[in-house]
Each structure stands twice: as C-alpha cells, then as structure tokens.
Amino acid sequence: RKEVEQDPGPFNVPEGATVAFNCTYSNSASQSFFWYRQDCRKEPKLLMSVYSSGNEDGRFTAQLNRASQYISLLIRDSKLSDSATYLCVVGSGYALNFGKGTSLLVTP
Amino acid sequence: SQTIHQWPATLVQPVGSPLSLECTVEGTSNPNLYWYRQAAGRGLQLLFYSVGIGQISSEVPQNLSASRPQDRQFILSSKKLLLSDSGFYLCAWSRLLTLANTGELFFGEGSRLTVL
Numbered sequence: 001r002k003e004v005e006q007d008p009g010p011f012n013v014p015e016g017a018t019v020a021f022n023c024t025y026s027n028s029a030s031q032s033f034f035w036y037r038q039d040c041r042k043e044p045k046l047l048m049s050v051y052s053s054g055n056e057d058g059r060f061t062a063q064l065n066r067a068s069q070y071i072s073l074l075i076r077d078s079k080l081s082d083s084a085t086y087l088c089v090v091g092s093g094y095a096l097n098f099g100k101g102t103s104l105l106v107t108p
Numbered sequence: 109s110q111t112i113h114q115w116p117a118t119l120v121q122p123v124g125s126p127l128s129l130e131c132t133v134e135g136t137s138n139p140n141l142y143w144y145r146q147a148a149g150r151g152l153q154l155l156f157y158s159v160g161i162g163q164i165s166s167e168v169p170q171n172l173s174a175s176r177p178q179d180r181q182f183i184l185s186s187k188k189l190l191l192s193d194s195g196f197y198l199c200a201w202s203r204l205l206t207l208a209n210t211g212e213l214f215f216g217e218g219s220r221l222t223v224l
Contacts, residue, residue: 004151043198043215044152087151094140095167096213098152 003027004099006088012105017078021102023071023088032091033064035073037084038101044087047073078106110135114199114216121223127172127186129219131199134180139201141182142213143174147195158182194223 006023013019025033033050048055050062050071061074071088083106088099114131121127133139143155154167156174164174171190175183182199199216 041196041218041220043218044213045215046212094157095154098144100149100151 003097004088004090006099006102008100008102010103010105012107013078014107015078015080017106018074018076019078019104020075021073021086021088021104023073023099025069025071025088025090025097027090027092027097028069030069030090030092032096033062033071034089034091034096035060035062035071036087036089036098038087039084044098047086075104078104080106080108082106110201110214112199112201112214112216114197114219116219117217118220119222121189121221123191123223124188127184127189127193127221129184129197129199129221131182131184131216132180133182133201136180136201136203138179139203141176142200142202143182143184144198144200144215145195146198146218152198156184189221189223191223194221196220 004025011019035047036044037047038044048057048060048062050064052064054063059076063072073086075082083104085101085103087101090097111134141158144152145155146152156164156166158164158176161176161179172186197219200213202213
C-alpha cells in the first residue's frame, strides 16, 4: 500500500466552481500534513499546512481526520490560476512523503 | 532572502554515461539539503538528505550518490546512468531537519533528465 494516495484526476471544473480533493495515508504515526501546489513542469511549493482542527486560507480549506487517516482540500470560487497539480504531503520526523498529486484544470 | 539554484535545467544522456547535478543555496547557513526525484506518473521520491558537510543519508538503494563538499552545495552523481534514472530531479532545502513543524521545503527549479 502506498504511503500517500490521491485521486490523480484530472478534475475539470468551470470558473467559480467548488472542488474538493481527497487523500489517504497509511502511516498512523504521521505527525504533519500539508498541501503543496505544483505548476506544470515547475517545482512544488507549499500551499498550506493541515491542522487537526481544520484550517482555512482564503478560498482554501484543509481538513484532517486522524482516525480515518484522511486529508482533504476544498477550493471555493475556483480561478483559472488555480489550475495546477495539488500534492498531498504527510510528514514524520525528517521525511515528507508526497502523493502523486491531483490535477486540476479550471476552464473559462 | 534565500535562494536555491540547481543546474543544468535539462539534459539528455546516453545509457552508461556519468551524471552530475549541482545545487547551491544562498542566503542561509547550515541548511538541511535534499535530493528528490519525480518520475513520470509517480510522486516525489526522496533520494538523499544531508544535515551537514560530508553527512549524507540515502533513502533508496540505487546507482546514484550524493555529496556535500560545502555547507551550501549539494551534488547528485552517477557513474553509469540507467534508463530508469530518467526523471525530474529536485534539490530542496529546509531550516529544520524535523519537518513536522513547518513542512516547508524550498525547491530548486529542477533538472529534467532523459536517459536514452
């Protein structure tokens, strides 16, 4: 079983739509959880951390369910500039384990 | 501000040829340094990390090696490339060895390697 699993997509949504990405992880001892964003043929960049209580950053909301080992990212009011691959990342100590990513395409 | 550079950006190499990718970090001292590989259709795989000069930890057995000759320099090498070495290689740095607090890795722009 892979450590971090994501639906690869692609998700094609119109501008203004709400879209949700899901992620599951296998290591119950994982301590830290993040979403990274990667534009086509570019390096990944940290989008946001994910906290147990859930957290929001503008149009982005991240949730964590430790019991189910499940992480989600919700994007509201999608913009064209949100088109990218979203990587679910789970950390334990020094290691960050990256999912393969979910591809999002926002269309006019 | 901190910056990270890696080169070359793109290279095409024949099977069996050597490889050297270089990465330097500016604007910080004693960073933790990492080499990741992103193969087509796969997630980022941690290859090596380093907490200091001459200190290298390998995560996966392979025909690649890493060296850290200076505090802010990290080099990825191979004596003989395999077809399976093709991929997008990313150098990264962090402030903390334990990434649990911030999770923030700062990546270089990547080196796209094609082995033919």
